[in-house]
Amino acid sequence: xxxxxxxxxxxxxxxxxxxxxxxxxxxxxxxxxxxxxxxxxxxxxxxxxxxxxxxxxxxxxxxxxxxxxxxxxxxxxxxxxxxxxxxxxxxxxxxxxxxxxxxxxxxxxxxxxxxxxxxxxxxxxxxxxxxxxxxxxxxxxxxxxxxxxxxxxxxxxxxxxxxxxxxxxxxxxxxxxxxxxxxxxxxxxxxxxxxxxxxxxxxxxxxxxxxxxxxxxxxxxxxxxxxxxxxxxxxxxxxxxxxxxxxxxxxxxxxxxxxxxxxxxxxxxxxxxxxxxxxxxxxxxxxxxxxxxxxxxxxxxxxxxxxxxxxxxxxxxxxxxxxxxxxxxxxxxxxxxxxxxxxxxxxxxxxxxxxxxxxxxxxxxxxxxxxxxxxxxxxxxxxxxxxxxxxxxxxxxxxxxxxxxxxxxxxxxxxxxxxxxxxxxxxxxxxxxxxxxxxxxxxxxxxxxxxxxxxxxxxxxxxxxxxxxxxxxxxxxxxxxxxxxxxxxxxxxxx
Amino acid sequence: xxxxxxxxxxxxxxxxxxxxxxxxxxxxxxxxxxxxxxxxxxxxxxxxxxxxxxxxxxxxxxxxxxxxxxxxxxxxxxxxxxxxxxxxxxxxxxxxxxxxxxxxxxxxxxxxxxxxxxxxxxxxxxxxxxxxxxxxxxxxxxxxxxxxxxxxxxxxxxxxxxxxxxxxxxxxxxxxxxxxxxxxxxxxxxxxxxxxxxxxxxxxxxxxxxxxxxxxxxxxxxxxxxxxxxxxxxxxxxxxxxxxxxxxxxxxxxxxxxxxxxxxxxxxxxxxxxxxxxxxxxxxxxxxxxxxxxxxxxxxxxxxxxxxxxxxxxxxxxxxxxxxxxxxxxxxxxxxxxxxxxxxxxxxxxxxxxxxxxxxxxxxxxxxxxxxxxxxxxxxxxxxxxxxxxxxxxxxxxxxxxxxxxxxxxxxxxxxxxxxxxxxxxxxxxxxxxxxxxxxxxxxxxxxxxxxxxxxxxxxxxxxxxxxxxxxxxxxxxxxxxxxxxxxxxxxxxx
Numbered sequence: 001x002x003x004x005x006x007x008x009x010x011x012x013x014x015x016x017x018x019x020x021x022x023x024x025x026x027x028x029x030x031x032x033x034x035x036x037x038x039x040x041x042x043x044x045x046x047x048x049x050x051x052x053x054x055x056x057x058x059x060x061x062x063x064x065x066x067x068x069x070x071x072x073x074x075x076x077x078x079x080x081x082x083x084x085x086x087x088x089x090x091x092x093x094x095x096x097x098x099x100x101x102x103x104x105x106x107x108x109x110x111x112x113x114x115x116x117x118x119x120x121x122x123x124x125x126x127x128x129x130x131x132x133x134x135x136x137x138x139x140x141x142x143x144x145x146x147x148x149x150x151x152x153x154x155x156x157x158x159x160x161x162x163x164x165x166x167x168x169x170x171x172x173x174x175x176x177x178x179x180x181x182x183x184x185x186x187x188x189x190x191x192x193x194x195x196x197x198x199x200x201x202x203x204x205x206x207x208x209x210x211x212x213x214x215x216x217x218x219x220x221x222x223x224x225x226x227x228x229x230x231x232x233x234x235x236x237x238x239x240x241x242x243x244x245x246x247x248x249x250x251x252x253x254x255x256x257x258x259x260x261x262x263x264x265x266x267x268x269x270x271x272x273x274x275x276x277x278x279x280x281x282x283x284x285x286x287x288x289x290x291x292x293x294x295x296x297x298x299x300x301x302x303x304x305x306x307x308x309x310x311x312x313x314x315x316x317x318x319x320x321x322x323x324x325x326x327x328x329x330x331x332x333x334x335x336x337x338x339x340x341x342x343x344x345x346x347x348x349x350x351x352x353x354x355x356x357x358x359x360x361x362x363x364x365x366x367x368x369x370x371x372x373x374x375x376x377x378x379x380x381x382x383x384x385x386x387x388x389x390x391x392x393x394x395x396x397x398x399x400x401x402x403x404x405x406x407x408x409x410x411x412x413x414x415x416x417x418x419x420x421x422x423x424x425x426x427x428x429x430x431x432x433x434x435x436x437x438x439x440x441x442x443x444x445x446x447x448x449x450x451x452x453x454x455x456x457x458x459x460x461x462x463x464x465x466x467x468x469x470x471x472x473x474x475x476x477x478x479x480x481x482x483x484x485x486x487x488x489x490x491x492x493x494x495x
Numbered sequence: 496x497x498x499x500x501x502x503x504x505x506x507x508x509x510x511x512x513x514x515x516x517x518x519x520x521x522x523x524x525x526x527x528x529x530x531x532x533x534x535x536x537x538x539x540x541x542x543x544x545x546x547x548x549x550x551x552x553x554x555x556x557x558x559x560x561x562x563x564x565x566x567x568x569x570x571x572x573x574x575x576x577x578x579x580x581x582x583x584x585x586x587x588x589x590x591x592x593x594x595x596x597x598x599x600x601x602x603x604x605x606x607x608x609x610x611x612x613x614x615x616x617x618x619x620x621x622x623x624x625x626x627x628x629x630x631x632x633x634x635x636x637x638x639x640x641x642x643x644x645x646x647x648x649x650x651x652x653x654x655x656x657x658x659x660x661x662x663x664x665x666x667x668x669x670x671x672x673x674x675x676x677x678x679x680x681x682x683x684x685x686x687x688x689x690x691x692x693x694x695x696x697x698x699x700x701x702x703x704x705x706x707x708x709x710x711x712x713x714x715x716x717x718x719x720x721x722x723x724x725x726x727x728x729x730x731x732x733x734x735x736x737x738x739x740x741x742x743x744x745x746x747x748x749x750x751x752x753x754x755x756x757x758x759x760x761x762x763x764x765x766x767x768x769x770x771x772x773x774x775x776x777x778x779x780x781x782x783x784x785x786x787x788x789x790x791x792x793x794x795x796x797x798x799x800x801x802x803x804x805x806x807x808x809x810x811x812x813x814x815x816x817x818x819x820x821x822x823x824x825x826x827x828x829x830x831x832x833x834x835x836x837x838x839x840x841x842x843x844x845x846x847x848x849x850x851x852x853x854x855x856x857x858x859x860x861x862x863x864x865x866x867x868x869x870x871x872x873x874x875x876x877x878x879x880x881x882x883x884x885x886x887x888x889x890x891x892x893x894x895x896x897x898x899x900x901x902x903x904x905x906x907x908x909x910x911x912x913x914x915x916x917x918x919x920x921x922x923x924x925x926x927x928x929x930x931x932x933x934x935x936x937x938x939x940x941x942x943x944x945x946x947x948x949x950x951x952x953x954x955x956x957x958x959x960x961x962x963x964x965x966x967x968x969x970x971x972x973x974x975x976x977x978x979x980x981x982x983x984x985x986x987x988x989x990x
Contacts, residue, residue, distance in 0.1 A: 021677050024805065029680055032808070036778075068804055074774035089775055106788030107843060108818065109756070114704045114851055123853060128657065139654075148650040151862065155646030159639055161832045162623065182516050185524055197692060198857035208728060209609045213708075229854025233703060234606075261604070279569035280584055293601030309563055310519065313527070323603065337656045339860040348602060356609055358618060359724025362693035365834040367646065368860035417567075
């Protein structure tokens with residue numbers, strides 16, 4: 001052992017915590033770092049494998065393996081009959097390596113559009129521990145044992161899955177098409193159904209496909225704020241269109257001067273107010289889209305839960321498969337952990353969307369798709385929805401019955417025939433955001449109605465989820481809300 | 496029953512095939528279509544519910560339900576004591592509805608970037624029935640019973656899953672970080688790991704985050720063609736950089752004039768040639784990235800399968816968590832149906848990537864993530880990889896041994912120390928694409944080497960997958976390849 005073999009450098013290795021790594025990897029990392037730092041300079045000799053094995057009480061094979069790795073990655077070279085040396089070629093680079101330690105380097109620069117996203121209304125974080133949270137189904141009612149059987153089935157089916165294209169598992173697409181045709185008055189085949197990991201992914205894909213930077217998208221105001229990021233990411237311009245009790249004001253929006261490419265709407269139940277788009281405006285929208293070569297995105301987020309009759313007919317069913325992209329999701333109506341959604345595309349868009357999907361994402365895991373297909377084919381999806389429709393109606397009715405006396409003159413229910421949340425208006429001029437900020441502190445997930453407004457003068461109100469809470473939980477939550485509203489509303493305010 | 500109630504219009508309904516829909520939905524659709532077509536004009540009276548129920552032998556409740564749906568969607572209105580009438584408001588729109596039938600409308604216009612994708616080299620379709628297909632693991636060796644146990648575990652765990660952010664299931668991210676640190680010489684924590692549905696999704700996200708339209712991305716030539724679509728979609732410009740046996744020619748690419756923002760490289764094993772990036776060039780690349788605020792994407796598609804020693808150290812491990820985004824996938828090394836991949840991000844990028852992900856996609860289903868986490872935590876992933884490493888080495892060796900005598904002078908193996916495919920060079924000037932076109936007809940999934948070249952003068956050769964084929968299958972496939980090569984190569988051609 002001579003000085004030039006730097007044996008003393010290995011003493012600290014004996015004291016290192018190496019439990020997290022295999023020993024060969026720990027020793028490799030250790031030597032590599034000392035080479036890069038210059039402590040083991042170019043052309044200097046390493047201890048022999050036998051020396052180092054003795055010193056570190058490692059097997060000689062481990063040390064040999066490390067030296068082979070160092071050699072194959074170019075850190076050391078063997079010189080005939082003379083042991084292992086730090087590579088000569090490393091010399092100039094080691095200087096740059098030392099320079100790297102000075103914090104003179106640049107942080108990675110983000111793209112303009114990613115920094116623009118910081119300007120967008122942030123989405124409320126969905127904390128499932130909160131009560132009265134909109135958009136969350138009754139998690140404790142989800143039929144886990146039945147779902148687990150479907151999951152087991154999917155685990156066995158997975159080996160037969162063939163991803164012939166990027167549209168998704170054929171079994172699931174077939175179930176979805178049948179379901180939509182049977183219950184929503186839609187006309188589609190499984191060939192038009194594309195599975196996505198969430199509505200957001202479907203929107204991102206749609207805007208990539210149909211929108212050039214600088215082009216306009218018509219959106220409802222108030223409306224779904226989650227769409228802003230997807231429009232911004234595509235470089236699109238959002239045009240806010242007011243709504244009334246007949247829904248999206250197509251009479252205002254579809255002027256000859258309006259050169260929008262897309263309309264993103266919630267015809268069955270405006271989000272968050274719950275108004276339904278009238279048949280006249282539906283026909284107006286379809287005519288506009290067809291004449292202009294534009295596309296209507298029908299976001300149908302929770303229309304399954306209509307309490308006063310069957311679900312309304314989807315706009316897609318009126319369209320003749322030309323202009324409407326229908327967007328549906330299972331995360332809201334079944335369970336958030338499922339994270340499966342879908343688009344129903346006009347036939348002419350299937351092939352281009354499929355090609356883009358191949359470049360952008362390449363499709364999703366077959367496992368949850370096969371599980372959901374099995375769950376649907378056994379009738380469990382339909383029966384769960386039926387059960388939830390009854391339960392949510394009872395919860396909605398309970399919420400209304402309790403709010404009316406408790407918050408007389410303070411909160412007024414805005415009529416809607418279904419859904420998973422209700423809107424309660426506050427007296428004009430009251431600060432719904434302040435109420436919500438305080439309510440969140442008290443563990444409530446209610447949202448301020450004004451948050452969903454963009455350009456239109458906002459109405460003040462509370463968006464209160466009822467689907468996920470039992471009557472007892474609703475009762476307790478309202479008791480927590482009461483003092484907050486008392487404190488925030490001036491005594492004179494009345495609605 | 497009087498004439499104005501249009502009872503005769505309902506006769507065809509009796510003959511309709513209504514098995515696909517619930518009867519109420521079929522009747523609703525039928526009436527709706529006749530209203531929109533003008534056969535049931537505005538202000539005309541519908542038969543009473545009793546009349547129609549009798550006529551169609553339906554229960555009166557069914558017909559009532561349909562009339563209620565028609566009313567709630569605005570198609571009909573009840574007039575006091577006088578039955579149901581087609582809505583007066585529909586009159587002007589029905590004309591537009593009729594106009595719609597004339598095929599005068601515009602097709603939906605696609606975005607410029609989506610039509611640009613049509614210009615891109617199309618990806619070869621992966622038909623798993625083909626032999627010698629690159630990038631496909633040994634599907635028949637996948638441990639299905641063990642995987643199914645993990646799937647069952649995931650089905651039970653799913654109810655406890657909490658999607659606190661869009662990075663993915665914490666259990667899986669933890670397993671991945673431990674695995675990479677232990678085997679690839681990486682330095683990362685689970686906080687840096689983001690789960691994606693495929694490498695393509697990771698790249699799409701990365702380019703959205705880091706690239707402005709018109710900015711440059713350095714890529715290897717030859718290299719991975721799947722990246723072209725993601726660069727094009729972000730509006731980026733691809734700059735092809737040649738490679739040699741030391742890998743990516745950073746000495747040519749990283750000139751002061753070069754103003755690229757990103758480099759997309761395969762340092763462990765260049766795709767498809769298998770060359771390893773030298774330590775000198777690794778350090779050069781890292782220095783460039785740090786000084787310019789640029790980012791290096793390390794695509795590590797199959798480095799787990801190194802036959803002559805442990806997997807090489809990832810570039811990420813040299814980086815000090817600053818400039819390298821590491822991209823790995825399970826679809827290639829485990830099973831294509833799993834469709835899970837991941838990014839390891841520099842800590843500074845975690846929060847911005849997470850925010851973008853929330854806008855673009857919102858995260859993935861927890862089910863396959865929890866299954867894979869369980870599979871890894873039980874040591875099954877590591878042991879499967881060990882088993883496959885041995886098997887693939889044997890298959891690679893067998894392929895070489897058989898090609899050498901069978902195709903002497905026609906195919907020459909290009910040395911590489913691992914992977915799931917081998918490159919065999921053809922005589923200069925031979926048409927590898929013609930050979931592959933014919934081979935695909937014969938059920939072989941081999942690829943022409945020239946396909947992977949972009950700007951550089953292409954070498955002619957065959958990219959032959961061996962991981963998915965048994966020795967018998969390899970033997971049979973080569974026997975099918977032999978006459979094709981005999982026919983395509985001139986007798987004089989020799990390599």
